[in-house]
Amino acid sequence: MKMRDTFLKPMHPEGRKFVGIFAAVTLLLFLLSAVLGWIGVGLTIWCYYFFRDPVRITPTRDGLIVSPADGIVSLIEKATPPAELGMPDMPLTRISVFMSVFNCHVNRAPIAGKIAAIAYRPGKFFNASLDKASADNERNSLCIEMSDGRQLAVVQIAGLVARRIVCFSAKGDTLRTGERFGLIRFGSRLDVYLPDGLNPMVSLGQTMIAGETVLADLATSEATRIGRAD
Incomplete structure (x- = not known):
């Protein structure tokens, strides 16, 4: 692996205009003050980092459900x-996987299948780590139907800072496990x-990697895993 690949991850196209705006403002700030200009440089680098879209190695065995997002497991409950x-x-x-502003925000399909339904619902912008965010916040929901007829739902939820849910897929589309299907800007769940x-x-508190971390396995009856923090 080249050194530049360690630091320069590919950027998702959704981020280009934002990085461009940050860069333009940074140039103007340099005209006012070198200190302000360097602050702008830092913010521009952060914006590029936020919209990074690294390659992920998705497990290919049938029946594995993977995390749709980078972040931390904030809730496991019946709903x-x-x-x-x-x-x-x-x-x-x-x-529920909570994404902070420092996580990669590209969303990936948790399982292979056909999108049987997709629905957007406007709402509020509470902190996405709160329980009530699932019911009250702006959201975009997808129902994925697998080849055996079973269904899985994945829901993009806007957060306190995130005010824009992006979904690249439509009803009737077929997704591969780990395929990119959306993005939420600036912190969400x-x-x-x-x-x-x-x-x-x-387990609660576990770190997730989108497209890689296995959430569940359709082919096993293993009991719920209990983790511990060391």
Whole structure:
């Protein structure tokens, strides 16, 4: 691996205009003050870093459900999927992954399948780490139907700073496990509703890597994992 690859990750196209704006403002700040200009340089580098889109190595075995986002597992609980998706009105295991402003914010499909439903709902902008964010915040929900007919929901949730949910996919599209399907700007959260009867293979507080960390396995009946912090 070249040294530059360690520090210069690919940038998602969604970030180009923001980096351009930050760079233009930085040039103006240098005209006013060298100190302000260097602050602008730092913010421009941070903006580039925020929109990074690194390559991920996604496990290819059928049945593995992977994390849709980088971040920390903030909640594991039983909850009903968003009503607007039209899924059965029954509690499923929900895994919430909170993304801070320092995480990569490109979202990836947790499982391969066809998008059976997609629904956007406006809402508030509470801190995405709060329980009520799932119900009250702006969100974009997808129902992915797998080849065996089982369904999984993944929900993009806006946060206190994030005010723009981007989704590249549409109803009827077919996704591969780990395929990029969206992005949320500047801090947010993703919820995954597992198929009925499936136990999570992650623990509260665990660090997630989008497209790589396995959340659950359709081919196992392993009990819910309990982790510890060392």
